[in-house]
Amino acid sequence: MPDTIAAIDLGSNSFHLIVARLVNGHLQIVDRLREMVQLGAGLDKDHWLSEEAQNRALDCLARFGQRLRPMPGSRVRVVGTNTLRRARNRKEFLAQAETLLGHPVEIISGVEEARLIYLGVAHSTAVTEGRRLVLDIGGGSTELIIGERFEPLYLESLSVGCVSLTLDHFTSGKRETEMKEADLRAAELAVNLELEPIALAYRELGWDHAIGASGTIRALRDVVHAEGWCQEGISLDSLRRLRGALLETGKSSAMAERWRLEPARARVLTGGFAVLHSLCEALDIEHLQVSDGALREGVIYDLIGRIRHEDVRHRTVAMLSQRYGADNAQAERVSVTARQLLGQIAPHWGLENEACGDALEWAARLHEIGLAIAHNNYHRHGAYILEHADLPGFSRSDQAVLAALVRGHRRKFPRDVFASLPKGATTFARRLCVLLRLAVLLHRSRSRQPLPALQLIASGQNLKLSFPEEWLAGHPLTRADLEREAQYLKKAGFQLDILEAGGEGEASVLAADESVEWTLTS
Numbered sequence: 001m002p003d004t005i006a007a008i009d010l011g012s013n014s015f016h017l018i019v020a021r022l023v024n025g026h027l028q029i030v031d032r033l034r035e036m037v038q039l040g041a042g043l044d045k046d047h048w049l050s051e052e053a054q055n056r057a058l059d060c061l062a063r064f065g066q067r068l069r070p071m072p073g074s075r076v077r078v079v080g081t082n083t084l085r086r087a088r089n090r091k092e093f094l095a096q097a098e099t100l101l102g103h104p105v106e107i108i109s110g111v112e113e114a115r116l117i118y119l120g121v122a123h124s125t126a127v128t129e130g131r132r133l134v135l136d137i138g139g140g141s142t143e144l145i146i147g148e149r150f151e152p153l154y155l156e157s158l159s160v161g162c163v164s165l166t167l168d169h170f171t172s173g174k175r176e177t178e179m180k181e182a183d184l185r186a187a188e189l190a191v192n193l194e195l196e197p198i199a200l201a202y203r204e205l206g207w208d209h210a211i212g213a214s215g216t217i218r219a220l221r222d223v224v225h226a227e228g229w230c231q232e233g234i235s236l237d238s239l240r241r242l243r244g245a246l247l248e249t250g251k252s253s254a255m256a257e258r259w260r261l262e263p264a265r266a267r268v269l270t271g272g273f274a275v276l277h278s279l280c281e282a283l284d285i286e287h288l289q290v291s292d293g294a295l296r297e298g299v300i301y302d303l304i305g306r307i308r309h310e311d312v313r314h315r316t317v318a319m320l321s322q323r324y325g326a327d328n329a330q331a332e333r334v335s336v337t338a339r340q341l342l343g344q345i346a347p348h349w350g351l352e353n354e355a356c357g358d359a360l361e362w363a364a365r366l367h368e369i370g371l372a373i374a375h376n377n378y379h380r381h382g383a384y385i386l387e388h389a390d391l392p393g394f395s396r397s398d399q400a401v402l403a404a405l406v407r408g409h410r411r412k413f414p415r416d417v418f419a420s421l422p423k424g425a426t427t428f429a430r431r432l433c434v435l436l437r438l439a440v441l442l443h444r445s446r447s448r449q450p451l452p453a454l455q456l457i458a459s460g461q462n463l464k465l466s467f468p469e470e471w472l473a474g475h476p477l478t479r480a481d482l483e484r485e486a487q488y489l490k491k492a493g494f495q496l497d498i499l500e501a502g503g504e505g506e507a508s509v510l511a512a513d514e515s516v517e518w519t520l521t522s
Contacts, residue, residue: 005075007299012040012083012139016296035060036264040083040139040163049087061100069102080107082140106395110157114143116298118152124293130208137216139163158194162216166271178250191278210285213294216272221290223259234288239277313393317362324369335364338439345458363405383407397422408433413492462495
């Protein structure tokens, strides 16, 4: 079905799949699947993901994959969060996961996770005036966002979650232990230590409505409702009463029986409680509404924005350009030429995907942001910014590709940088970089005069760039730059020939060494 879209949230506690349809511009949920995989419980102190946890996750993804594999890639987005951000052996796991799903997995930053959570909550709750504070307790992290309507204003991701806190304070290996006051105090202290640097700023910003998201918060709401301590949402008073009840009940097995919880949910309930209770006490939250929407809904709505060409990544690029004082006129010239070159050779180089054009344009618009730090090696400075900054809408793999393009747009072609890109990205990123290099070179003079009509032909690793007759003779600096560029590309495995179109056909005026045999790898 062409209007069907799907999102998967690979959380540290649960994996969620949501499938929806766009009906007359509105979202209609078709299917939801959730499994408490508790991936975060398999992460050891050295950040290695256990084989047992991987197998649980892969079994789940095999079931999800049956639902997703027939869908086109442009209609599916899969995101991984805290545990997959931290796992040192995630590369091997992701390769198997992507095979099972039939779609790539994006690892997103904590701040991007917070942005998507806010988007999901904002679309799942009634539109209200004033600011919202949104809290989401995941398995390995907790996100706090202040926003208005559909725009997040302040985002933070804390490195505490219901799974990680439970493992640190309420278990002894795999053995269930009796919860004690001292353990609960230690867990609450750990949350407060994480919260301390931002608590004052949040209180000063203020909000009109506080909203909780995630399965942990919904489970806590169900418990306080069942006890009759709060009839709507979660009150601070009900959390204080629940604290005593948790200590009284003791073990997670008893909690599961008392409150009719899934055993997997009961095992992490106390960790989730410690996070929420500490947040409400520290931030003076007297009452919390509870939202059914969270990260997966945010991913769905973000995907809809991309489909409708309302991609937040375009705004992020514009914001970066402004922040670092990029020369917009020069960026526009480079972008237009890069797009024109791409249009001529895209079918021959396998670059027809819209994502390739976007990546090339974004790199063209940001290739000079490193000048704000220093002119010397500014391509390296720009790449560092793009790789390490929090960029709304971009996954870590997106940022790695963008950083590689900016890093490689001048001087020596950095083969090692492209070799380290995520699986499947190396070939297309290298080819996009060649186009960016040519566009930057052709506009090195920063002249407002338009370029002549150019023709670029690609065959394998070979490129032929044709200029009108006598144009290069009138632009000796460009000719010298092209001669040097041919040598740079030769060392990277590309053959660049420069031609002039004359009255009797084309004649080669300069070329790289014809003996190059090294080829691209994916």
